Each structure stands twice: as structure tokens, then as C-alpha cells.
Amino acid sequence: MPAGHGLRSRTRDLFARGFRKKGTIHLSTYLRNYHVGDYVDIKVNGAVHKGMPHKFYHGRTGQVWNVTKRAIGVEMNKQVGNRIIKKRIHVRIEHVMPSRCTEEFKQRVKKNDQLKAEAKAKGVVISTKRQPLGPKPGFMVEGTTLETVTPIPYDVVNDLKGGY
Amino acid sequence: MECRVGFLGSTNQVPKNNMVGRTLGFLLFERLHSILHCLRYLLLAPAAHRGLAMVFVKAQKSRSYFKRFQVKFKRRRQGKTDYRARIRLINQDKNKYNTPKFRYVVRFTNKDITAQVISATIAGDIVLAAAYSHELPHYGLKVGLTNYAAAYCTGLLLARRVLKKLEMDDEYQGNVEATGEDYSVEPAESRRPFRALLDVGLLRTTTGNRVFGALKGALDGGLDIPHSEKRFAGFNKDGKSLDADVHRKYIYGGHVATYMNTLNEDEPEKYQTHFSEYIKAGVEPDSLEELYKKVHAAIRADPNPKKSEKQQPKEHKRYNLKKLTYDERKQKLIERLNALNAAAGANDDDSDEDDE
Numbered sequence: 001m002p003a004g005h006g007l008r009s010r011t012r013d014l015f016a017r018g019f020r021k022k023g024t025i026h027l028s029t030y031l032r033n034y035h036v037g038d039y040v041d042i043k044v045n046g047a048v049h050k051g052m053p054h055k056f057y058h059g060r061t062g063q064v065w066n067v068t069k070r071a072i073g074v075e076m077n078k079q080v081g082n083r084i085i086k087k088r089i090h091v092r093i094e095h096v097m098p099s100r101c102t103e104e105f106k107q108r109v110k111k112n113d114q115l116k117a118e119a120k121a122k123g124v125v126i127s128t129k130r131q132p133l134g135p136k137p138g139f140m141v142e143g144t145t146l147e148t149v150t151p152i153p154y155d156v157v158n159d160l161k162g163g164y
Numbered sequence: 165m166e167c168r169v170g171f172l173g174s175t176n177q178v179p180k181n182n183m184v185g186r187t188l189g190f191l192l193f194e195r196l197h198s199i200l201h202c203l204r205y206l207l208l209a210p211a212a213h214r215g216l217a218m219v220f221v222k223a224q225k226s227r228s229y230f231k232r233f234q235v236k237f238k239r240r241r242q243g244k245t246d247y248r249a250r251i252r253l254i255n256q257d258k259n260k261y262n263t264p265k266f267r268y269v270v271r272f273t274n275k276d277i278t279a280q281v282i283s284a285t286i287a288g289d290i291v292l293a294a295a296y297s298h299e300l301p302h303y304g305l306k307v308g309l310t311n312y313a314a315a316y317c318t319g320l321l322l323a324r325r326v327l328k329k330l331e332m333d334d335e336y337q338g339n340v341e342a343t344g345e346d347y348s349v350e351p352a353e354s355r356r357p358f359r360a361l362l363d364v365g366l367l368r369t370t371t372g373n374r375v376f377g378a379l380k381g382a383l384d385g386g387l388d389i390p391h392s393e394k395r396f397a398g399f400n401k402d403g404k405s406l407d408a409d410v411h412r413k414y415i416y417g418g419h420v421a422t423y424m425n426t427l428n429e430d431e432p433e434k435y436q437t438h439f440s441e442y443i444k445a446g447v448e449p450d451s452l453e454e455l456y457k458k459v460h461a462a463i464r465a466d467p468n469p470k471k472s473e474k475q476q477p478k479e480h481k482r483y484n485l486k487k488l489t490y491d492e493r494k495q496k497l498i499e500r501l502n503a504l505n506a507a508a509g510a511n512d513d514d515s516d517e518d519d520e
Contacts, residue, residue: 020232020233020234021234022234023234023236024236024237024240024247024248024251025251026237027247027250027251027254027284027286028286030251030254030255030256031254031256031284031285031286032286033258033261033262034258035261067258067259067261068258068259069257069258069259070255070257070258071258072258093258
């Protein structure tokens with residue numbers, strides 16, 4: 001029999017629930033709110049069969065473009081052939097988690113705004129740009145001893161060790 | 165009989181004192197952090213570790229069993245929450261965003277009735293208002309605090325409290341005169357009625373259950389709770405209709421009054437014991453209906469909770485044991501072993517006291 005290419009083919013492990021994480025879904029999944037424009041991660045919950053996205057979207061991150069009664073519309077990129085298309089799908093809540101991809105960015109924005117405000121109050125010019133890590137500073141190597149290593153002549157008697 | 169016991173492959177010193185192998189076999193070892201772990205295995209480990217000839221007990225729950233065991237949610241383990249029902253009660257439409265979804269929670273204990281209106285958040289559930297049947301003495305009801313009529317009063321009290329809190333109590337009077345008929349709140353001009361969903365918990369919802377008495381109380385109080393009259397006391401399954409008179413009887417404690425009367429005629433002694441509190445409070449079977457009418461009126465007049473005059477104690481009484489520190493636990497073990505060795509030494513006339 002040839003291999004099938006059904007909707008959920010090759011998802012035996014992908015859609016499996018985690019080790020010791022089976023059973024009832026915790027309530028915070030249902031209590032979270034999503035607004036249009038939020039970034040969300042798609043992570044399929046194999047226990048809920050309705051509103052499952054196709055396996056391609058498992059692990060993708062996209063923005064919310066629609067909010068319905070029990071599901072979220074998510075828009076993300078997919079490479080089709082030689083181009084990337086924006087795809088819009090609807091996914092039930094259980095398969096969606098809020099993404100933390102912009103969390104670091106938002107924190108940095110907040111911190112930078114605060115730094116800039118402080119600098120403005122003091123009248124100092126600051127740069128809030130992130131700098132890449134430069135080369136490590138030089139240091140003196142301390143506490144070393146010199147050991148000269150030389151090759152020793154080949155010793156036939158000892159090296160054969162009884163077997164030849 | 166001397167027994168040397170090694171445990172789980174650990175290398176221990178030979179105990180210096182002689183120990184009689186008792187039924188469980190007492191162990192002396194240095195690594196104290198493995199005490200509880202080892203003791204648990206005493207019951208399950210094969211006989212060889214006990215040092216005495218006993219029936220071969222096969223280890224039922226091996227280490228791999230425990231490693232793979234997935235515990236249910238805590239409240240499920242405690243048998244208190246039905247998560248299947250909870251998910252369905254709490255789930256709010258996503259396009260309603262932060263609008264809270266209220267549930268009307270009714271729970272019965274052996275001596276009390278709890279009625280609450282609760283909304284759920286990720287941090288925890290928030291109680292909007294609560295009413296307990298142990299508050300009913302303030303409104304004139306001293307006895308029978310867990311019957312159908314008391315449930316009705318508690319539901320009514322909760323509904324009036326909620327509406328007062330939200331300043332809707334003038335608009336929504338509800339059903340002032342309890343007739344037992346199915347009553348649903350009519351929407352008023354300015355605001356829609358307060359909507360909540362009944363949460364029965366783990367109760368079996370049979371016809372005539374007290375939880376539906378509490379439901380009726382809340383409905384007559386003015387809350388909008390989707391319901392059907394099928395489970396009220398007095399619903400006729402064959403005719404498929406609610407007999408409003410029977411339900412009204414239950415709301416005013418008529419079923420209790422009937423029982424009191426029959427018991428008084430047939431078995432006066434049993435009446436004295438069974439209804440002793442009623443007799444002490446001076447409640448007669450015929451005066452029950454009047455009493456409940458007064459309680460309803462008192463509840464509608466002032467549903468606010470009464471502050472108790474008692475002061476809160478500065479330190480709260482501890483209900484569970486305080487957790488011991490590592491040193492304290494170690495010390496306890498040393499003392500216990502000393503005591504055991506002393507007792508064993510007294511039996512054996514060997515008195516090598518050991519402070520290990």
C-alpha cells in the first residue's frame with residue numbers, strides 16, 4: 001500500500017500530548033484574551049479535535065486578524081514555490097498560545113523611553129542603540145610555567161611488551 | 165537476634181548496638197534525607213530487606229510506576245471540582261473579551277448552605293457576593309438551616325445582595341410573593357437583568373433537590389438564571405408539568421410541617437428527639453409558613469451582611485502542623501532512635517546506648 005498524504009498524516013508524534021501532560025486541559029487556556037494584532041504561537045493540542053490547524057502551522061507564529069466565539073483568526077507566512085504568501089487560518093483557542101516574541105522588544109522600548117526621559121531632564125545626550133559584543137579585553141597570562149616537551153627515542157624492548 | 169540491614173545498596177556501618185528484628189525491622193543509617201523514601205519501601209520491598217523470614221510480597225508499585233504516574237489536578241484529587249463542567253461554565257466567547265461570566269455556585273455541607281456568585285480569572289476566581297445559611301438567624305430563622313426552605317431563603321438573600329451591590333435592586337424586585345410557579349425576570353428599561361449560570365458542583369440533579377430550592381430563591385430574588393422547571397420539587401414526570409402548589413409547600417417548609425404533625429401524632433417521643441431544636445426555639449408546625457414569610461420580608465428589607473462584633477484574634481489559630489526544618493527533623497529522629505534503643509536495651513538487658 002502506498003503512503004497516504006491525508007490531513008493528519010505523519011502527525012503521530014507531532015500532535016501527541018506531552019509526557020505526563022495528558023487529560024484535562026488547564027483552564028487558563030480558555031481564560032486568555034486575544035486582540036487583533038497580537039502575536040500568537042500555534043501549538044496543536046491533540047486532545048481537541050475541532051479547529052485544529054494543518055500540521056504545517058504547528059510551531060508557527062502569526063498575528064491575530066479575527067476573533068470569533070471560540071476561535072482566533074491567525075495570519076502567517078507560508079512559502080509556496082518561489083514566493084511567500086500570507087495565509088489566514090482560523091484556529092480554536094486550545095491550539096493557540098500568546099507569543100513572547102515581542103516581549104523583549106517591548107521591554108526594551110519601555111526602558112529606552114525611560115532612559116531618554118531621564119537624559120532629557122538632565123540635558124545629557126545618550127544613545128540607546130544596542131551594541132554588539134566586541135572582542136574580549138586583553139589580559140596577561142599569570143601563574144604559568146614552561147614545560148619543554150621533546151620526543152623520546154623509540155624503545156624496542158619495552159614497547160613490544162611480550163607479544164611479537 | 166541480630167540483623168544487619170543494608171538498604172538499597174548503600175554502605176552502612178554495622179550498628180554498634182544489638183537490635184531485635186521486630187515486625188518491620190528498624191534501620192539505623194546515616195543518610196537521613198532518605199528516611200521517608202526508605203520507610204515507604206519497607207512495605208513494598210521484598211522480604212530480604214526485612215531481615216526476617218516472611219511471606220514473599222511482590223512489589224506492586226515499582227519505581228517506574230511512580231516515575232510514570234501522572235497526578236490529576238489537585239481539586240480533582242480532592243474530589244471537589246468537575247473540570248468538564250467547569251470548562252463549559254467558565255468559557256467566555258472570545259469576541260466578548262474581558263466581560264466576566266458569572267456562575268451561581270450552590271454548595272451544601274452537613275450543617276450549612278453556601279450560595280455565591282463567582283467570576284473566573286487566571287489568577288483565581290473572584291466572588292462577587294456570598295450568602296450562607298448560617299446568616300439566616302439574623303433574619304429570624306433559627307432552625308432547619310439546611311432544608312429546602314432554607315435553601316430558598318439563602319438564594320433569595322444572595323440575589324438581593326448581588327442586586328444591591330450593583331444598584332439594581334429597585335429595578336428588579338423579582339417575585340415578591342413566592343407562589344412556586346415558574347418565574348423568570350422581565351428585562352427593565354435601563355439595564356438588562358443580572359445573568360448567572362447555575363453551578364451545582366458534583367450533585368446529582370434529581371427532581372426536588374435542595375439546590376433547585378436555592379435556584380428558585382435566586383430567581384424570585386431577581387437574577388436571570390437560565391433554567392427549566394423540570395427539576396423543581398413538585399414537578400410531575402407523568403404529566404410533565406410543575407405543580408405550583410406542591411412547590412409552594414416546599415418553599416414554605418410545608419413538607420417539614422407535615423412530617424412534624426405526623427410524627428407528633430404517631431411517635432411523640434421520636435418527635436421530641438428529632439425536632440428538639442424546633443421545640444426549643446418554639447417553632448410549631450403550623451407557624452412555619454408565617455415564619456418563612458417573615459424571613460423573606462426581612463431579607464428583602466435589609467440584605468446587607470451583618471458585621472460580627474467579635475474581634476479577629478491577633479494570631480490566627482493553626483489548623484495544620486508546622487513544617488519542621490532539616491535540623492529539627494534530624495533531632496527528632498535521633499531522639500526517637502534513642503528511645504527505641506533504650507526500650508530494646510531494657511528488654512534485652514543490653515544497654516549500649518548509642519547517640520548516632
